[in-house]
Amino acid sequence: MGTLHDVFNARSVAVVGASASPDKTGHTILRNIIDGGYAGSIYPVNPKAETILGLKCYPTLTAIPGSLDLVVVVVPAKFVPDLIDEGGRKGVKAAVVISGGFGEIGNGDLENQLKAAAARHGVRVIGPNCQGFNYTPNKLCATWPLVKSGGSIAVISQSGTVAAAMAMWAAEEDLGVSGVVALGNKCDVSELDLVEYFAGDPNTRSIALYIEGIRDGQAFMKLMRSVGGRKPVVILKPGRTEKGKKAVASHTHSIAGSDEVFQGVCRQLRLARASDVTELYDFTKAFGSLRRPGGRKMLVVTSSGGSGILATDTAEQCGIDVAALDDRTKEELKKVLPGNCVIGNPLDLTGDADAARYRTAVETAARTSGADFFFLIFGDPIPGAAEVVQSLRATIPQEIIVCYLGGGETEAIEVRKMHRGGIPVFPTPERGVKAVGALLASHTSERS
Amino acid sequence: MGTLHDVFNARSVAVVGASASPDKTGHTILRNIIDGGYAGSIYPVNPKAETILGLKCYPTLTAIPGSLDLVVVVVPAKFVPDLIDEGGRKGVKAAVVISGGFGEIGNGDLENQLKAAAARHGVRVIGPNCQGFNYTPNKLCATWPLVKSGGSIAVISQSGTVAAAMAMWAAEEDLGVSGVVALGNKCDVSELDLVEYFAGDPNTRSIALYIEGIRDGQAFMKLMRSVGGRKPVVILKPGRTEKGKKAVASHTHSIAGSDEVFQGVCRQLRLARASDVTELYDFTKAFGSLRRPGGRKMLVVTSSGGSGILATDTAEQCGIDVAALDDRTKEELKKVLPGNCVIGNPLDLTGDADAARYRTAVETAARTSGADFFFLIFGDPIPGAAEVVQSLRATIPQEIIVCYLGGGETEAIEVRKMHRGGIPVFPTPERGVKAVGALLASHTSERS
Numbered sequence: 001m002g003t004l005h006d007v008f009n010a011r012s013v014a015v016v017g018a019s020a021s022p023d024k025t026g027h028t029i030l031r032n033i034i035d036g037g038y039a040g041s042i043y044p045v046n047p048k049a050e051t052i053l054g055l056k057c058y059p060t061l062t063a064i065p066g067s068l069d070l071v072v073v074v075v076p077a078k079f080v081p082d083l084i085d086e087g088g089r090k091g092v093k094a095a096v097v098i099s100g101g102f103g104e105i106g107n108g109d110l111e112n113q114l115k116a117a118a119a120r121h122g123v124r125v126i127g128p129n130c131q132g133f134n135y136t137p138n139k140l141c142a143t144w145p146l147v148k149s150g151g152s153i154a155v156i157s158q159s160g161t162v163a164a165a166m167a168m169w170a171a172e173e174d175l176g177v178s179g180v181v182a183l184g185n186k187c188d189v190s191e192l193d194l195v196e197y198f199a200g201d202p203n204t205r206s207i208a209l210y211i212e213g214i215r216d217g218q219a220f221m222k223l224m225r226s227v228g229g230r231k232p233v234v235i236l237k238p239g240r241t242e243k244g245k246k247a248v249a250s251h252t253h254s255i256a257g258s259d260e261v262f263q264g265v266c267r268q269l270r271l272a273r274a275s276d277v278t279e280l281y282d283f284t285k286a287f288g289s290l291r292r293p294g295g296r297k298m299l300v301v302t303s304s305g306g307s308g309i310l311a312t313d314t315a316e317q318c319g320i321d322v323a324a325l326d327d328r329t330k331e332e333l334k335k336v337l338p339g340n341c342v343i344g345n346p347l348d349l350t351g352d353a354d355a356a357r358y359r360t361a362v363e364t365a366a367r368t369s370g371a372d373f374f375f376l377i378f379g380d381p382i383p384g385a386a387e388v389v390q391s392l393r394a395t396i397p398q399e400i401i402v403c404y405l406g407g408g409e410t411e412a413i414e415v416r417k418m419h420r421g422g423i424p425v426f427p428t429p430e431r432g433v434k435a436v437g438a439l440l441a442s443h444t445s446e447r448s
Numbered sequence: 449m450g451t452l453h454d455v456f457n458a459r460s461v462a463v464v465g466a467s468a469s470p471d472k473t474g475h476t477i478l479r480n481i482i483d484g485g486y487a488g489s490i491y492p493v494n495p496k497a498e499t500i501l502g503l504k505c506y507p508t509l510t511a512i513p514g515s516l517d518l519v520v521v522v523v524p525a526k527f528v529p530d531l532i533d534e535g536g537r538k539g540v541k542a543a544v545v546i547s548g549g550f551g552e553i554g555n556g557d558l559e560n561q562l563k564a565a566a567a568r569h570g571v572r573v574i575g576p577n578c579q580g581f582n583y584t585p586n587k588l589c590a591t592w593p594l595v596k597s598g599g600s601i602a603v604i605s606q607s608g609t610v611a612a613a614m615a616m617w618a619a620e621e622d623l624g625v626s627g628v629v630a631l632g633n634k635c636d637v638s639e640l641d642l643v644e645y646f647a648g649d650p651n652t653r654s655i656a657l658y659i660e661g662i663r664d665g666q667a668f669m670k671l672m673r674s675v676g677g678r679k680p681v682v683i684l685k686p687g688r689t690e691k692g693k694k695a696v697a698s699h700t701h702s703i704a705g706s707d708e709v710f711q712g713v714c715r716q717l718r719l720a721r722a723s724d725v726t727e728l729y730d731f732t733k734a735f736g737s738l739r740r741p742g743g744r745k746m747l748v749v750t751s752s753g754g755s756g757i758l759a760t761d762t763a764e765q766c767g768i769d770v771a772a773l774d775d776r777t778k779e780e781l782k783k784v785l786p787g788n789c790v791i792g793n794p795l796d797l798t799g800d801a802d803a804a805r806y807r808t809a810v811e812t813a814a815r816t817s818g819a820d821f822f823f824l825i826f827g828d829p830i831p832g833a834a835e836v837v838q839s840l841r842a843t844i845p846q847e848i849i850v851c852y853l854g855g856g857e858t859e860a861i862e863v864r865k866m867h868r869g870g871i872p873v874f875p876t877p878e879r880g881v882k883a884v885g886a887l888l889a890s891h892t893s894e895r896s
Contacts, residue, residue, distance in 0.1 A: 025800075100788065100798070100799070100800075101788070105787070105788055131799070144829065144856060145829065145854075145855070145856025145857065146856070157754070158754060159752060159753065159754020159755065159827075160752070160754075160799060160827075160828075160854070161751075161752035161754055161755050161799075161827035161828065161853060161854035162752075162754050162755070162758075162854070163854075164827075164828075164853075164854030164855075164856070165827075165853040165854040165876075168853075168854065168856060168859075210754065212754070212757065238754070238757045238758050238760075238761045239757065239761070240761050240764075240765075241760070241761050241764035241765065242764070243760050243761075243763075243764050243770050244757055244760045244761035244764060247753075247756055247757040247760045247770075247792075247794055248757055250753075250790050250792055250796070251753035251754065251756070251757055251790070251796065252753065276758065276762070276876065276878040277758060277853075277876045277877070277878065278726075278876055278878065278879070303609075304607060304608070304609035304610075305607065305695075305698075305699030305700065306605070306606060306607020306608075306609055306610050306658065306660070306686070306699065307607065307609050307610070308695055308699070309660065309686045309687065309692055309695040309696055309699060310610075310686050310724065310725060312686075312689070312691050312692045312694075312695045313686045313687070313688050313689050313691075313692035314724070315691075316688075316689035316690070316691050316692060317688075317689065322691045322695075339553070340548065340549070340553055342698050342699070344695075344698055346695055348698070348699065350548070351548075351579070351608060351609075352473075352548075379607075379608075379609035379612075379613075380608075380609065380612075381592065381593065405609060405612075405613040405616075405725075406593075406608070406609040406610070406611075406612030406613040406616065407593070407612075408592060408593025408594070408612070408616060409593065411616075428613075428724065428725045428726055429725070430724040430725065430726065431726070
């Protein structure tokens with residue numbers, strides 16, 4: 001009997017429908033598995049080819065020598081049930097069925113045959129009609145685009161595009177992902193199975209879930225109740241409007257259900273709900289690396305007055321308290337900061353601030369201000385920002401949330417350093433503050 | 449008497465306070481003017497240096513041979529009024545004062561002296577206490593970071609960081625900017641002067657305005673009424689919350705005023721108001737290249753079902769009509785599209801769609817569907833998307849708004865092509881739809 005562990009940690013994989021033509025999915029998938037650096041055995045299956053991309057090609061699954069953990073399927077739908085049978089007889093543990101042409105276009109019977117074949121042999125199936133998966137700890141990118149950067153975020157998505165976009169953004173930012181899975185028709189493996197898997201995966205620290213409908217509300221709530229405390233889950237669920245619901249029905253035949261009811265469930269379970277795909281990314285990124293602050297008092301430390309104001313406005317709207325500084329802290333800050341700094345909250349270090357001034361300001365305020373967390377905005381080319389944030393995080397008890405913008409090449413270098421060091425950086429004050437708002441609203445333990 | 453034309457189109461520029469130390473602002477500015485490719489004469493002024501960055505250095509403004517249009521000032525505040533006098537005597541037409549240390553830290557007298565000197569000689573002054581400006585048609589980047597890509601967007605900002613961030617994003621996206629100006633203390637040149645200038649600038653098609661307070665409400669309304677119809681202005685004005693207002697007061701001593709009143713003014717003048725810096729960028733980008741659709745009926749054409757739903761939800765929330773397809777259009781589309789496409793609105797071309805399928809779908813629907821505009825989502829690696837969009841824009845009467853996500857390297861190539869061709873592409877369905885919402889809410893003429 002296969003398990004999800006066999007999918008993600010497969011030691012051997014066959015691509016059935018592998019192709020030599022660069023514009024075919026059966027080519028892209030095989031190439032991405034190879035180029036991703038997968039260390040297990042790779043078997044292209046195609047009766048018409050000798051070799052593809054330099055690998056020996058096999059006419060059938062049966063012809064592959066030795067044992068086989070995972071099959072990635074890209075052949076036309078009608079061949080898939082028999083293929084699963086053949087794989088099952090060979091001892092294959094799991095299959096990822098990329099091919100479409102099942103329930104989504106009315107071929108429910110064919111999908112049932114696939115399901116029955118999988119059940120007969122205990123083969124776990126992801127899909128059909130899905131965009132595959134990527135699991136960076138095993139360097140197994142059986143999807144597209146190719147994303148190699150490892151990170152702490154897992155993405156489970158009913159939309160292959162949303163999954164791919166999230167992985168791309170994480171890769172571009174040098175943050176990376178642990179796993180990315182496109183659900184497809186969910187004939188076997190569901191989002192709940194995957195949430196449970198990633199909740200127990202040591203390589204994953206937060207989970208993004210894009211889901212269009214929930215089949216079993218009770219099971220969903222039960223799972224989220226048990227997982228939520230251990231590992232944060234951020235949910236994007238469209239179908240908030242009437243026409244959105246209709247679109248959901250014609251996309252995945254899901255029933256979006258009442259948005260009010262779902263919102264109530266999220267509130268009750270303290271699940272983080274994203275209102276768009278940008279928030280899905282930002283919130284998951286925040287949860288992947290940040291501790292939940294112990295309270296709602298935020299001290300904004302900035303080199304950019306304008307950005308400090310934008311952060312303040314957003315904070316007020318999210319119920320975050322940009323509390324005035326007490327007199328003692330003001331005095332202490334005045335002693336250690338240059339006269340052109342504006343001592344308040346936001347604490348404006350002004351445009352000539354260097355990284356050392358941030359260190360001085362935060363160390364001083366950390367002792368006396370009573371702030372629950374710091375929101376640091378680097379609004380100029382400030383070299384050394386990454387080192388200072390890293391060392392502050394090691395020395396002060398409060399969490400630090402970082403925003404960097406307007407800093408040109410220096411910004412690019414510093415953000416890269418922070419992301420590689422596991423410190424998330426947000427590109428605008430508003431996006432950063434909203435991400436903290438999500439952290440505060442969740443029930444994740446303070447030190448996750 | 450100098451004018452803003454002399455600032456932006458200066459044929460010669462002096463940098464007073466030019467420095468050989470790479471970490472000084474007087475170095476960065478000079479280097480950016482040189483590296484930006486400025487073709488006019490460049491004069492570093494510094495009595496202690498012979499040459500800086502390979503250019504002959506002058507001890508004073510007076511020592512510079514021949515005429516001088518513009519002075520960029522980076523020396524300490526106390527020297528600035530005399531410097532403006534010296535420049536005025538030399539016939540300098542304008543000055544950009546980067547130096548801080550005036551009204552913003554209580555030195556109102558010094559700022560008045562600067563103002564008086566400028567008035568005596570008819571020298572126009574941007575600043576003081578500002579981050580300078582960039583005008584790409586003149587390749588004159590007297591600010592940081594260095595941005596060379598020319599585009600159709602002008603940014604006027606009371607925050608140097610917001611200006612810099614906008615310019616960076618535009619450069620990263622290969623969209624570019626026409627001009628970027630940081631206002632600083634506005635001792636002379638105000639946001640209204642600049643809006644008027646860019647409204648008449650043939651290189652600028654839309655204007656982003658970040659402003660913390662409005663000094664003269666009547667003048668603002670009068671100008672916006674006259675400019676608004678000619679050239680779109682997008683405004684980000686923080687201070688929406690009580691603490692935001694306080695932060696505004698301590699940053700630029702502006703009075704944010706009642707947000708309700710300002711909102712009413714925007715509604716009355718049909719000005720596009722951004723709610724955050726991301727929207728400021730997206731809306732200005734949309735206005736810089738797109739025509740306002742003739743009505744609110746949107747047809748979504750997508751390769752990604754999930755993205756189509758996200759677009760639909762957002763559209764409903766923005767009052768955009770994702771209208772059902774009529775029977776005739778459905779029949780026409782069924783004739784020309786493969787059987788796996790989901791014929792509706794969203795029109796789901798599914799994950800195997802190539803660029804040609806988009807062309808077929810849009811050409812067909814453009815004839816019969818009654819859609820006022822098309823929202824195209826490329827949710828996969830779809831090569832040739834740029835060519836198809838470009839040619840559709842030339843052949844159908846309806847405007848096309850493009851979103852591209854999840855497309856890996858192909859996406860990067862196609863987005864670059866579209867941006868270079870003047871077609872804005874949005875990175876998420878929600879951001880794209882909100883940008884159209886802003887277009888529809890404005891009073892810009894349909895063919896700007």
